[in-house]
Amino acid sequence: MATKQVTLKKLIPPIRQWEGPKTQRLVRTPGDFGLGQVPVEMKPDATTNVICGFCSTGCGLNIHMKDGQAVSLTPTTDYPVNMGMACPKGWEALTPLQANDRATTPMIREQRGGKLVATDWHNALTEFTTRFKRVQKEHGKESVAFISTGQIVTEEMAYLGALAKFGMGIKHGDGNTRQCMATAVVAYKQSFGFDAPPYTYQDFEESDVIVLVGSNLCIAHPIMWQRVERNQNNPEIIVIDPRKTETAVAATQHYPITPKSDLVFFYGLAKILLEKNYVDEAFLEAHCEGYQEFYEHIQKFTLDEVEQCSGITPEQMEYLAETIGNGQRVSFWWTMGINQGHEAVRTAQAIINIALMTGNIGRPGTGANSITGQCNAMGSRLFSNTTGLLGGHDFANAQDREKVADILDIDVSLIPDAPSMAYDQIVNGIHDGKIKGLWVIATNGAHSWIHQDRYKEAMEKLDYLVVQDMYTTTETVEYADLLLPAAGWAEKDGTFINSERRVGLVKKVAKAPGDALSDFNIFRLITDYWGCRDAFASWTSPEKVFQLLTKLSEGQPCDISGIKNYQQIDAQGGIQWPCLPQDVAGLNKDNQRRLFGDGRFYHTNQRAKFIFADPQQVAEPTDKDFSMILLTGRGSSAQWHTQTRTKKSAVLRKLYPQSIYVEIHPDDADDLGIKPNDLVLVKSRRAGVTATALVTPTVQRGQLFMPMHYAKANQLTMGSFDPYSRQPSYKFCAVAVMSAVNTSPS
C-alpha cells in the first residue's frame, strides 16, 4: 500500500552556513505538525501492515481500519518473519494506545514535591530550553545528558542523537539498550570487526543442532520459538540455563549450569571439542586469527574444574560436545542470560569462539547469534548517535567525523571526538555532581535500572529532569520537572530494524491523543526553540531522515544505500542489511540473507578474532548472611519490560500474576518453613521486598528467580557491570529469603 505522508507546512528556509546554536525567530508551532489531525492519506476502511512495537522479533501485523479508526489487527500471513503468527503482546498491541493515563498535554512541575500541571507546548518548550541552557551555562555543556530507548523509530533515534550532540552541545547520551544488548555489540565488534549479528530467522529452521544459551525463547521471543518448531530436521535442541525454563522443558537436552559459571563451562567445552577432533582446521586457517593462543588458554579448563564450577558432570560435557561435534549445521543463540553478566562480553565471545572453531558460521542453520530485545534495539545500535557515531561510525575517528559532517552539511567541529559516557556512568555523574540536567525519552529507568534506589536518588539530585513519554504514570515521570507528551507506536511513521537485521516499516494508523506529538515532531520543535534549525534543514520528515541514514551507511558493513524509499521496504516485506544498490534486483519476500558466507569478516585482515580471558569472581558472592543467588528475567510472554503498556490490557493481565512473586526450590522452601503462596521477605544488602512464594523446581537449590516486570525487583539488584560493555549484571546478586510472618512488609 502507498506510504502515508504527514502534511507539513514548508516553512524551512534554505540551508545556509551553520554558525552554531543561537536564538532565532520561531516560525513553526505544534500546529504545523498536524496537531489535532489524522494526517494519514488512507481509505477509512483500509487495512495496512506495520511492524509490531514490542520485541525485536519484528513481526508484521495487519491493522484494520473502520471509519478512519484502527479497530483491530491480525498477524500478517506473508511477512517473512512471523508468517501469520503473533504472541499475546502483538495481538493486544492497539490496546495500550487507548489507556486513560496517556499524556495528552505537556505538564510542568513548578516545585519539587508538587503536582505536574498541564501547560501548552510553547510554555513547555520555552521552559525546556531556558532551564537546560541555564544548567549548561552554570555547569558546562557536558552537564546535560540524555537517556533514550530502543522503542522509538530509527529516524527519531537519529534525530535525537544528532540534535542533542550537534545542535544542543550535549556530549553524553545513552539508551536503555545498554541494559539488553551492549554486550553483544562489543563482543561482535571485537570478534568480527563490526556489530554484525550474522543470522537470518530461517536458520532456526535449517539447523540440526540448536544451542540456546541464557535464552528462554518460548516466552521471550515466542515467534522465534515457533520458527524452531517449524524445523523439519528433528533438531537437537540444547538449553544451557540455570533455570528449567519453559524452553528447557521443551528442549532435548538441558544443562542447568550454576549461575555465572558460563565462562568456565564454555572454555571446558572448547577443550573437549578440541580433544575429540571436532575442530574445522581449514576454516580456522583461512578465516581466523588468535586460535593458537586460545588453544593454549583453554588447556587449564579440565572437566573436573568444569564440574566443580558449573555442576555439569564430565559425562554430560562429553555428550554435549559429541552432539555439537557431530552436528552438520549447529547454531548458537544467546540473549540476556549471557548479556547481563559481570563478564558478559568474554562469555559471548566464548560462544563465538566455539562457533568459529567448529566452522559453524556463514552457512545455513549455523551462526553465533545474539538475539536482541527491544523492537528497535538494532536501529539504536547503528543510528542512535550515542556511543557510536551515526551509521556505525566512530566518534574518535576523524575520517568518520568528516564523512558524517559532509553528508549532514554541518561543521565538523560540532561532532564530538569521543564517545559518550555509558548509562551507568551518567547515573554516577549525577551522583558526583557532573551531570545536572537529564532528558529521558521513552524509557522508565526508575523501574528498570539496576539498584533502583540509587537511580531514584540520582533523579532527586538533578537540577532539571525532562521526561518525554506516552504516559503520565511511569515511575520515572514521578521525578520529572517537565513531561512532554509523545505519540506511541502506530501513531507515527518510521522504521525499525529487527534482530535479523531486517528494516521494517511502522506507520501512522491512529491519531495520538490530545496535544501529544510524535517524538520526531517534538525534536523538530526543540530544534527551533533551541535555535539550531539550520543544522537540521533537511530533517523534515521521517522518510527524508531515512534517506540521510542510507547515505550515512554507505561503505559500512550495514550499508543500506540500495533502499531508496519506504515503499520499497513495504514491497519487499522488510529488507535485511546490507542492501547495496546491486542487491536490490535479487530481493523478494523469501529472500533470507546471512553474513560471512564468504568467510570474510570486517577486521582489516578480514579474519575473525579469538578473544578470551580468565574468569572473574562475581561482584557479590553469597555468604552466610546472604546465602542465596537472585536471578531476574522475563516472567511471561504477556509482559513487556516495565509494563507501562502491557498492564493496560485486561486480556494480558489475565495471563500473569498481578503481584510480585519469587520462585523458590521446594527443598529450600521446606528448610525455611515456606509454603506455596506464602508471603516471603527477600532481602539483599540494598533492600527488602515482600513477594509471594512460587514453590517450584524450575530454580535450583540456593537460587531464587524474580520477574523483572515488577518494579520492586530492582530494589534488590546490585549495580555491577561488565567492564567492556558496561551492561548491568542483572543475573546475580546475593540475597536471603525468609517467611514474611513476623517481618514488616516492604
Ligand code: SF4
Ligand atoms: Fe510483537 Fe515480539 Fe510478539 Fe512478534 S513476538 S508479536 S514482535 S511482541
